[in-house]
Amino acid sequence: MTTRIYETDEVEVAWDSQRCVHVAECIRALPAVFNPLARPWIRMHAADADAIIEAVGRCPTGALRYRRKDGREEAPETPTSIVPIVNGPLVLRGDLHVVAPDGTTVIRETRLAFCRCGASENKPFCDNAHRRIGFDSGDGVPHHSTARDRAESPDDVGPEQPPSFHVPTE
Numbered sequence: 001m002t003t004r005i006y007e008t009d010e011v012e013v014a015w016d017s018q019r020c021v022h023v024a025e026c027i028r029a030l031p032a033v034f035n036p037l038a039r040p041w042i043r044m045h046a047a048d049a050d051a052i053i054e055a056v057g058r059c060p061t062g063a064l065r066y067r068r069k070d071g072r073e074e075a076p077e078t079p080t081s082i083v084p085i086v087n088g089p090l091v092l093r094g095d096l097h098v099v100a101p102d103g104t105t106v107i108r109e110t111r112l113a114f115c116r117c118g119a120s121e122n123k124p125f126c127d128n129a130h131r132r133i134g135f136d137s138g139d140g141v142p143h144h145s146t147a148r149d150r151a152e153s154p155d156d157v158g159p160e161q162p163p164s165f166h167v168p169t170e
């Protein structure tokens with residue numbers, strides 16, 4: 001099982017262990033509810049629904065999601081933001097549609113962390129493998145390529161991408 005459900009009459013919280021990388025935002029926000037040492041680790045009756053929803057919304061990876069039982073859903077943030085975490089994943093917030101090369105929607109989300117170290121076993125999502133491999137994202141001053149300064153056409157930048165580099169458009 002990868003997704004566990006915790007609920008009250010007002011709200012249901014889902015936690016996907018495949019997507020949790022233990023950033024602990026939820027724990028810092030509401031330690032009475034989110035306690036990694038307790039079982040169950042989420043105690044839904046230790047705070048009101050609004051406080052739990054606010055804490056869930058801080059989860060950067062989308063491992064925590066909620067559904068209000070009156071039907072109201074989490075509104076995506078605008079504008080969409082993409083944050084490269086130093087030595088870690090790309091963290092996205094917004095109305096996120098992950099689309100397969102054939103154009104089908106894989107998942108729609110409001111919060112995601114995408115692997116950029118290449119070692120995740122749950123691609124495209126981060127699974128914390130960057131810690132295991134000691135990923136160095138090299139973030140800092142943007143690299144400036146003098147070879148690209150001299151380019152006079154795309155062929156001077158590098159070989160054409162294979163057909164798998166297909167970006168579906170609506």
Ligand code: SF4
Pocket residue numbers: 015019020021022023024025026027058059060061062063064
């Ligand atoms: S904030 Fe999200 S990723 Fe971080 S510990 Fe909580 S559930 Fe896991």
Ligand code: FES
Pocket residue numbers: 088089090114115116117118119120125126127128129130131
């Ligand atoms: S960036 Fe986290 S697993 Fe690759």
